[in-house]
Structure formats: structure tokens, C-alpha cells
Amino acid sequence: MKETVKNIINTIYPISNQAFGAIEKLLKFETYSKGDTFISRNKRNEKEYFALKGISKSYLINPDGDEITISFFLENSILSLHSIRTSNNISNLYFKALTDIELASINAKKFEQLMIENIEIRNFANTVLQNELISKVEKEIGLASLSAKERLIEFRNKYRLLENLIPHTDIASYLGITNISLSRLRKDLMN
Amino acid sequence: MKETVKNIINTIYPISNQAFGAIEKLLKFETYSKGDTFISRNKRNEKEYFALKGISKSYLINPDGDEITISFFLENSILSLHSIRTSNNISNLYFKALTDIELASINAKKFEQLMIENIEIRNFANTVLQNELISKVEKEIGLASLSAKERLIEFRNKYRLLENLIPHTDIASYLGITNISLSRLRKDLMN
DNA sequence: GCTTGCCATTAACATTTGTTAATAAGCGGT
DNA sequence: ACCGCTTATTAACAAATGTTAATGGCAAGC
Numbered sequence: 284m285k286e287t288v289k290n291i292i293n294t295i296y297p298i299s300n301q302a303f304g305a306i307e308k309l310l311k312f313e314t315y316s317k318g319d320t321f322i323s324r325n326k327r328n329e330k331e332y333f334a335l336k337g338i339s340k341s342y343l344i345n346p347d348g349d350e351i352t353i354s355f356f357l358e359n360s361i362l363s364l365h366s367i368r369t370s371n372n373i374s375n376l377y378f379k380a381l382t383d384i385e386l387a388s389i390n391a392k393k394f395e396q397l398m399i400e401n402i403e404i405r406n407f408a409n410t411v412l413q414n415e416l417i418s419k420v421e422k423e424i425g426l427a428s429l430s431a432k433e434r435l436i437e438f439r440n441k442y443r444l445l446e447n448l449i450p451h452t453d454i455a456s457y458l459g460i461t462n463i464s465l466s467r468l469r470k471d472l473m474n
Numbered sequence: 475m476k477e478t479v480k481n482i483i484n485t486i487y488p489i490s491n492q493a494f495g496a497i498e499k500l501l502k503f504e505t506y507s508k509g510d511t512f513i514s515r516n517k518r519n520e521k522e523y524f525a526l527k528g529i530s531k532s533y534l535i536n537p538d539g540d541e542i543t544i545s546f547f548l549e550n551s552i553l554s555l556h557s558i559r560t561s562n563n564i565s566n567l568y569f570k571a572l573t574d575i576e577l578a579s580i581n582a583k584k585f586e587q588l589m590i591e592n593i594e595i596r597n598f599a600n601t602v603l604q605n606e607l608i609s610k611v612e613k614e615i616g617l618a619s620l621s622a623k624e625r626l627i628e629f630r631n632k633y634r635l636l637e638n639l640i641p642h643t644d645i646a647s648y649l650g651i652t653n654i655s656l657s658r659l660r661k662d663l664m665n
Numbered sequence: 666g667c668t669t670g671c672c673a674t675t676a677a678c679a680t681t682t683g684t685t686a687a688t689a690a691g692c693g694g695t
Numbered sequence: 696a697c698c699g700c701t702t703a704t705t706a707a708c709a710a711a712t713g714t715t716a717a718t719g720g721c722a723a724g725c
Contacts, residue, residue: 426617
């Protein structure tokens with residue numbers, strides 16, 4: 284499991300074994316079942332997470348009570364950074380397991396300290412931050428300037444297998460359309 | 475002008491005079507004319523900015539050649555953080571002056587060093603980061619779950635005076651609609 | 666004062682997307 | 696294997712938004 288974390292990090296920004304050692308010592312492991320909301324909006328959260336197994340999403344609930352998907356998180360990736368998803372250690376988003384999942388976690392405060400002390404870890408974290416922000420801007424552009432059909436095509440390129448693994452309702456709200464529209468577009472794109 | 479920068483900072487996250495002194499020493503001042511693109515995508519940029527006067531926008535250009543507005547920046551605020559808008563000191567976005575503008579700037583590398591050395595400045599910067607990210611998520615939610623009319627109403631609440639100061643084309647692309655649709659919604663909301 | 670160019674509005678029509686409701690299909694638990 | 700629940704599809708219609716094109720207003724420069 285620790286090896287998996289190391290691979291995740293090195294895929295994003297390779298760091299030395301010494302630098303990884305400092306992280307490794309702080310790792311904890313957690314599992315959740317499909318459907319579990321493991322981070323709640325307005326609740327305390329003080330962790331950084333590595334996604335080892337399974338699929339999860341971040342989401343919000345709109346005034347109608349519907350879940351609006353913000354992002355998906357696949358295996359072998361970093362869950363949205365603590366600094367991006369919390370304010371004063373209070374979560375701004377919900378996170379839910381869409382399948383059974385395994386996470387590695389690390390105390391965010393301690394991780395921040397590692398960033399300050401160690402330039403490799405700082406560079407790694409900044410790379411993660413960059414990637415996440417670029418992804419957000421890309422999604423923003425998509426929502427602002429593409430048709431729903433084009434957004435679905437982009438989604439398929441970015442998350443090749445997801446469409447067959449998770450409820451379409453989650454995908455539809457991510458794309459900013461209803462699940463009925465998604466169904467129509469799927470049919471349309473079959474030809 | 476330096477006093478204005480101090481006020482901007484203190485409105486976001488109050489810092490001591492000593493902490494501000496470290497920033498103050500590094501400030502430079504710049505002015506641009508209405509229509510100037512002062513940061514270009516794929517070009518080098520190594521600065522943090524304070525917006526002292528005037529209005530600007532960040533944008534991208536889509537495959538059709540249209541400018542898509544990402545964000546607006548008002549007087550007495552922080553321009554999008556360097557860490558959010560660049561990768562390896564290369565800008566991911568264009569920035570354009572929508573009126574004549576005055577900016578204060580500071581070298582991003584030096585500012586990052588101040589963040590590492592000084593917890594007040596780090597807290598200030600993290601607050602700015604938080605605010606910007608929350609704003610991005612809010613916009614994302616809006617695009618994904620509100621109608622164009624509702625988005626216009628939200629826009630008017632967030633940027634009260636902007637609608638009468640800048641071209642509607644810029645607002646329309648920010649809202650993810652055509653300027654014709656914007657015109658229709660404006661008429662509709664008059665009743 | 667006139668012209669030029671840019672931008673906002675309006676109209677007419679086409680297309681996309683939403684809404685409601687009925688049906689079908691898949692899936693988990695017993 | 697069956698039942699019951701959730702989710703996906705389809706249809707019919709309504710509403711929202713896009714497209715193209717024509718019109719009008721307004722400000723900058725001559």
C-alpha cells in the first residue's frame with residue numbers, strides 16, 4: 284500500500300526516497316463502502332488523501348436537494364487537496380464513495396510542515412495544485428463554451444471507463460445536464 | 475498607492491506593519507490602457523498583482539476564436555494568484571484591461587519566499603487562495619445547475635455595477651450564453 | 666455636424682435541453 | 696430464482712437558448 288502511494292507521487296512529480304520516507308511515516312489507511320459519504324460539508328477535515336482503490340466524487344447539494352457532482356477521483360490519484368476543498372479545516376464539499384474504496388491519508392497540518400521544510404515535497408504539492416486548478420479551469424471553459432454533446436465527448440476522453448461504472452445521474456450533474464438529456468446524447472453518439 | 479495595497483491586504487486578512495513592510499519593499503507599479511492584454515497565455519509571467527484602479531478580466535480563446543471570460547477583477551482586489559494562473563511561470567490565461575487600469579506587482583518567487591518565512595503572509599496568501607477557489611466552485615455550481623437567467627441574477631449580485639461598465643459580450647461569455655441571449659434576459663428581467 | 670465602426674437590441678426560425686410520465690432494464694438481497 | 700428497488704431509456708410536449716440577419720443607438724474621430 285505504501286508502495287502504491289509512492290507510485291502515485293512519482294507519477295506526478297518524482298521525489299527522492301528520503302523525501303518519501305518523511306511522508307510514509309505519517310500515512311494512515313482507510314476504507315469505505317460504496318455509497319458512504321466520507322467527507323461532509325461544514326464538518327471538520329484535516330487530512331490529505333491518496334486514492335488507492337475505487338472511485339469517488341466530490342459534490343454539493345443544491346436548493347432542490349439534488350447532488351451536483353463537482354469532480355471524480357479515480358484509483359491511483361490524489362484526492363482534491365486539503366487547501367482546495369476546506370476553509371479553516373472545515374470542508375466546503377461532500378465526498379462520497381461511488382464504489383468500495385481504499386484511501387491513504389496524512390495529517391494536512393503535518394503535510395504542510397513537510398512542504399515548508401522540503402523543497403521536493405513542496406514542488407510535488409505545487410504540481411498537484413496546478414493540475415487540479417488547470418482541471419477546474421478546463422471544466423469551467425467546457426461548461427461556458429461547449430454544447431452538452433461536446434462536453435460528453437470530452438468527459439469520455441478524460442474518464443474513459445467511468446460511464447460504465449457509476450450512475451449516470453452523477454455524470455449528468457457533472458456535465459450540467461439532466462440524466463434524460465444524457466440518455467439522449469448517448470443514443471445520438473452511437474451513430 | 476502603497477497605502478492602497480495595505481488596505482487591500484488588510485481587508486482580506488489583516489497583517490502587522492512589519493509583515494507589510496516586507497511586501498512593501500518589493501512593490502512595483504504598472505498602468506495599462508483599456509483594451510491592453512497585459513498577460514498572455516503561454517508567455518512567461520512571474521508576478522503577483524494587486525488591482526488598484528479599473529476593471530480587468532481573465533479569458534481564454536476557444537477554437538472558434540471567441541474570447542471566453544473566466545473571471546472579472548475589480549478595483550481594490552487581488553488579481554488571480556500566480557499559483558492559480560501559471561504553470562512553471564508560464565501563464566495559462568490571458569488578462570485584459572477592460573478600462574484603464576493601475577496595478578501593483580510583486581515578484582512571485584520573492585513573495586513565495588515571504589510566505590515560507592512569515593506565517594502572517596502565508597495565512598494571508600492562503601486566504602486569498604481559499605477565496606479564489608470558493609469563487610471558482612461557486613461559478614462551477616452555477617454553470618452546472620442554474621438557468622442562464624438565474625446566473626445573470628447571481629452575476630448582478632456579485633458584480634453590481636459591472637453591467638453598465640463593460641461590453642456585454644464579455645459578460646455573456648462569462649455566463650456561458652450568447653450576447654443575444656443576454657439581451658433577451660435583460661429585457662425579461664426588466665418586468 | 667457627419668461619418669464610421671462597434672455594440673446592443675429585436676425578430677424569425679432552428680436546435681437543444683428540460684419536464685413529466687410511462688416503460689424497460691439491471692441489480693441486490695433474500 | 697424471485698421480488699423490489701433503483702436507474703436508464705423513450706416519448707411527447709414545453710421552454711430555453713442558439714443562429715442568422717436586420718435595425719438602431721452611441722461614441723470617437725474627422
